[in-house]
Amino acid sequence: MTDKANDRKALEGAAGVLPGVEGLAIGKRRLLEAAVVAVAERGYHGVSVRDLASDTGVQAASFYAHFGSKEELLYELCLLGHREHHRCVRDAILGAGADAREQLRAAIRANIWFHATYPLLTISANSELHALNAEHLATIADLRHDAGTLLTAVVERGNSEGVFDCPEPWLPMSAVGGMCLRVAWWFRPAVAVDEGTLSAYPRQAATWLRPEDYTIERVMDTYADYALKIFGAA
Amino acid sequence: MTDKANDRKALEGAAGVLPGVEGLAIGKRRLLEAAVVAVAERGYHGVSVRDLASDTGVQAASFYAHFGSKEELLYELCLLGHREHHRCVRDAILGAGADAREQLRAAIRANIWFHATYPLLTISANSELHALNAEHLATIADLRHDAGTLLTAVVERGNSEGVFDCPEPWLPMSAVGGMCLRVAWWFRPAVAVDEGTLSAYPRQAATWLRPEDYTIERVMDTYADYALKIFGAA
Amino acid sequence: MTDKANDRKALEGAAGVLPGVEGLAIGKRRLLEAAVVAVAERGYHGVSVRDLASDTGVQAASFYAHFGSKEELLYELCLLGHREHHRCVRDAILGAGADAREQLRAAIRANIWFHATYPLLTISANSELHALNAEHLATIADLRHDAGTLLTAVVERGNSEGVFDCPEPWLPMSAVGGMCLRVAWWFRPAVAVDEGTLSAYPRQAATWLRPEDYTIERVMDTYADYALKIFGAA
Amino acid sequence: MTDKANDRKALEGAAGVLPGVEGLAIGKRRLLEAAVVAVAERGYHGVSVRDLASDTGVQAASFYAHFGSKEELLYELCLLGHREHHRCVRDAILGAGADAREQLRAAIRANIWFHATYPLLTISANSELHALNAEHLATIADLRHDAGTLLTAVVERGNSEGVFDCPEPWLPMSAVGGMCLRVAWWFRPAVAVDEGTLSAYPRQAATWLRPEDYTIERVMDTYADYALKIFGAA
DNA sequence: CATGAATGAGCCTTCATTCAT
DNA sequence: CATGAATGAAGGCTCATTCAT
Known part of the structure; x- marks a missing residue:
């Protein structure tokens, strides 16, 4: 393989790590993909604009043709992560x-599917909120609140219909939420493992990877069972 | 309140956020306490040595009388977090x-007690490993491995004695582990709330805080019940 | 003279102190010229990147648009000094x-011409090698070795043809080499004296200056005679 | 050999590199010896007070029990170098x-003996004058001037008696001076080579070392012959 | 004497960002 | 769009020096 092909491979190594980026300009898309990989591994402040530009094969100044600032890139990443996640669970x-x-089971399964399929986005969009400015943080906080209301409604309806047994739903919801969110830190999608593009994923997390044991389906089913137990499903 | 009193208050605002620091020199201890607060909120790369020195009331250069480098401070934080946590669960x-x-229940309770009592240390010691150098990372990885073996032993013994029902323990362990770890991101110890020193804690997490509802005891009991269900306890 | 004119004068005060820099970008060239002046006077570690930037009229950060590091600048200086010197003597x-x-006489004359015309470069490229990294030092050492072989060949041929009388050439070569090299520490080119830009030259050396007495030609001739005597020329 | 013995060896590794330090307090003497080694290799600004303290086995603060400042240490080194050299040549x-x-021959021989026996002191006392403050520099400059007058007198007397032939003595003196001074950069005393303490000497110079070929005596004789030729001795 | 901790200035370098080309 | 050069601020860290112990 030529050097040029090698470079192209490297630049495209992060393709597929983000949902909902098909319509974007290629330059912008590549920067977002490079960013989600780097930010998930080293944190927002551990990644420089020069790093992202270099990963994308351009100069740092070109970054500003696509984003008004570094913070704005993070904001778009958080927006993307929360919107796609919300759409996924809602549908x-x-x-x-x-x-x-069945609604709860579907919600848990979708939740896990998203975290297991886009773990880098999950990590970035949930761990780096401190770096957003006040206005952007408020917008993301609203999105998080909205996402919570839907699942709360399901649980309350289950309670009133007598199929769940958790009069105070906040504690079981925190448990199930934490359990599902954490999947993003140890599961790596099969595509990453099969195609050898695992290098796009944080090395630390790789030590937890159990690709030979668990398919996404398996994790979805098992965790959904756990969640139903926690909510005291009849 | 005088300015001087105010300053002293500020410098001591982080007292109690770290376990096992009684024997340390006061200067070193204050730097560690300031660090765990700042790192949990903004991440390792979001905190400068100047920030820590300023929070501690000294010059940046004085930092290096206590730590060989910024990375070494993080290492000591990770070491402290993992050691104290391990001792807590083991005991x-x-x-x-x-x-x-009963062993599982005790382990879960201790786990949560630690995460709820020292949430900033939990966050720092678990989220910033990427910033450690290779040697330090390996040491911490060893510690994490050792911590896992103890709980695995309990589960396997429970299985062979027929009081648990989880032939493949890795998946339920990941679920329970994630659930308990995540407590550090939403629970804030009562002392922080009562004494108004909540400012020492990350703002983002504050939106999740439910101090009026749940004591540490309550969370420990409830989560232990969840864990026993997940492991299929008889 | 206006301040602006004064500033321009200052910035251009070092023009001419370096050979072979015509093709370089102006910013890079000025940094090299400022560097050779400052390094010859105060040594590599006595000169800061801020000093060089200030002498060149730019910010310290701009330095890194032209050189990857301070050490790299020194390396380029050493490379320049050794290459131009070698070319000069060889031709x-x-x-x-x-x-x-005649070959020996020409070599000595060229050697002195270079040291007397570019004394600051000679000092910098010969006195600061300790500050080069291992790889760069090795490259420069190779260059020095190559430069030595040419003169050795001349002496050996002179010996075998019976026009020189020095069966063991290393000792006379060390003497002549030291004698010629040292010219850079006391001779200052006439241009520096005439145009009053002597300030570009180290003050210490200025105490040795004898510009009213000796032209470069005079020193070249005299030293060449000394050298021929030392080598026992017929 | 025990570690302790090893350490002591290291601390004493520089013994003998300085003349005229027998009467000094041991702490001060060791600092001077460590300094001449380090300064000759890396230059005044390349050596920190901490370096010297560390080489001597004490803390940086202890340095100031012996010297009022770092500059004062350099001054003492320069003073020592020029005084001992002057005494040596004069006697x-x-x-x-x-x-x-015979006077000229003796002067050259003494000159070379000093440079070859204390090369690190010669390098330090001649290359780092720029780092002295104005007052100290003036004192050293006076010393240098005095040293020159003696040799000038010898040459002038030789001229008027008809045994030398150099009506304008400055140029031959510059040649002989440079030739002799430079010995310090390539000759290393036999003691250093024999006892394996060569590590106390700059590595760069070591590449020039020819210990197997030349004794000090040999260099003294040969160079004295060169000098007599240059001065046109009858 | 020796020390550990502290200091303010300064080190080399990188930061996010701008702008003329 | 992309770039190279520039900028002012800030990064981690070391400097020579001081001082109470």
């Missing part, structure tokens, strides 16, 4: 029929 | 009697 | 005819 | 009889 619940247990 | 298991269920 | 020998005595 | 001339040729 799952709405398509799950009327039984609250 | 709980060893003092819990012979029943595997 | 003189090759253009001197077949008589070994 | 040689005065003990050489009435013949100007």
Whole structure:
């Protein structure tokens, strides 16, 4: 393989790590993909604009043709992560029929599917909020709140219909939320393992990887069972 | 309140956020306390040596009378976090009697007690490992491995004695581990709330705080119940 | 004279102190010229990047648009000094005819011409090698070795043809080498004296200056005679 | 050999590099010896007070029990170097009889003996004058001037007696001075080579070392012959 | 004497960002 | 769009020096 091909491979090594970027200009998309890889591994302040430009094969100044500032890039990443995650969970619940247990199961499965498929985005969009400015942080906080209300509604309906048994839903929700969120820190999607592009993923997390044991489906099913137990499903 | 009193208050505002620092020189201890507060909020690369010195009331150069480098400070923080956590869980298991269920319950309770009492240390020691150098990272990785073996032993013994039902323990352990770890991101110890020193804690997490509802005891009990369910306790 | 004119004068005060810099970008060239002046006077470690930037009229950060590091600047200076010196001596020998005595005389004359015309470069490129990294030092050492072989060849040929009388050439070569090298520490080119830009030259050396007495030609001739005597020329 | 013995060896590794330090307090003497080694290799600004303290086995603060400042240490080194050198050459001339040729020969021999026996002191006391403050520099400049007058007198007397032929003595003196001074950069005393303490000497110079070929005596004789030729001795 | 901790200035270098080309 | 050069601020760290112990 020529050097040039090698370079191209490197630049495209992060393709697929982000959902919902098909419509974006290629330059902007590559910067976002490089960013989610680097930020998930080293944190927002551990990544420089020069790093991202270098990973994308351009000069640092070109960064500003696509983003007004470094913070704005992070904001777009957080926005993307929260929006796609919300859409994913919402669609799952709405398509799950009327039984609250089935709705909960669908929500947990979708939640895990997202975290396991886009772990770098999950990490970045949840761990680096401190670096957003006040206005952007407020917008993201609103998104998080909205996402919570939907699942709360499912649980409350399940309670009132008698299929769940958790009069005070906040504690079980925190447990299930933490359990599902954490998947992003140890699961790596099969595509990363199969195609050998695992290098795009933080090395630290790689030590936790168990690709030979668990498919996404398996984790989704198992965790959904745990969640139903925690909510005291009938 | 005079300015001087105000300053002293500020410098001591972080007292109590770290376990096992009683024997340390006061200057070193204050730097560690300032660091765990700042790092938990903004990440390792978001905190400068000048920040820490300023929070401690000394010049940046004085930092190097206590630590060989900024990375070494992080290493000491990670070491402290992992060692104290391990000691805490180990002592709980060893003092819990012979029943595997009681051992598991004690382990989960201790785990949560630690994360809820020292959330900033938990966050720092678990989220910033990427900033350690290779040698230090290896040492911490060893510590993490050792910590895992103890709980694994409890679960396997519970399985062979028929009081647990989880032939493949890795998945439930990941779920319970994630659930308990995440407590550090939303729970804030009562002392922080009562004494108004909440400012020492990351603002972002404050939005999740539910101090009026849950004591540490309550969370420990509830999560232990969840864990026993997940492990299929008889 | 206006301040502006004064500033421009200051910035250009070092023009002419370096050979072979015509093709370089102006910013890089000025930094090299400022560096050779400052390093010859105060030594590599006595000169800061801020000093050089200030002498050149730019910010310290701009230095790194032209050089990867301070050490790299020194390396370029050493490379320049050794290459130009070697070229100078080599061309003189090759253009001197077949008589070994004429070749030696030409070599000594060229050697002194270079040291007297570019004394600051000679000092910098010969006195600060300790500050080069291992790789760069090795490269320069190779250059020095190559430069020595040419003169050795002249002496050996003179010996075998019976026009020189020094069976063990190393000792006379060390004497002549030291004698010629040292010229850079006391001779200052006439241009420096006439145009009053002597301030570009180290003050210490200025106490040795004898510009009213000796032209470069005079020193070249006299030292060449000394050298021929030392080598026992027929 | 025990570690302790090893350390002591290291601390004493520089013994003998300085003349005239027998009467000094041991702490001060060791600092001077460590300094001449380090300064000759890396230059005044390349050596820190901490370096010297560390080489001597004490803390940096202890340095100030012996010297008022770092500059004062350099001054003492320069003073030592120039005084001992002057005494050495003067005694040689005065003990050489009435013949100007014998006086010159003795002066050159003494000069080289000093540079070859204390090369690190020669380098330090001649290359780092720029780092002295104005007052100290003036004192040293006076010393240098005095040293020159003695040799000038010898040459002038030789001229008027008809045994030398150099009506304008400055140029031959510059040549001989440079030739002799430079010995300090390539000759290393046999003691250093024999006892394996060569590590106390700058590495760069070591590449020039020819210990197997030349004794000090040999260099003294040979260079004295060169000098007599240069001065046109009858 | 020796020390550990402290200091303010300064070190080399990188930061995010701008702008003329 | 992309770039190379520039900028002022800030980064981690070392400097020579001081001082109470």
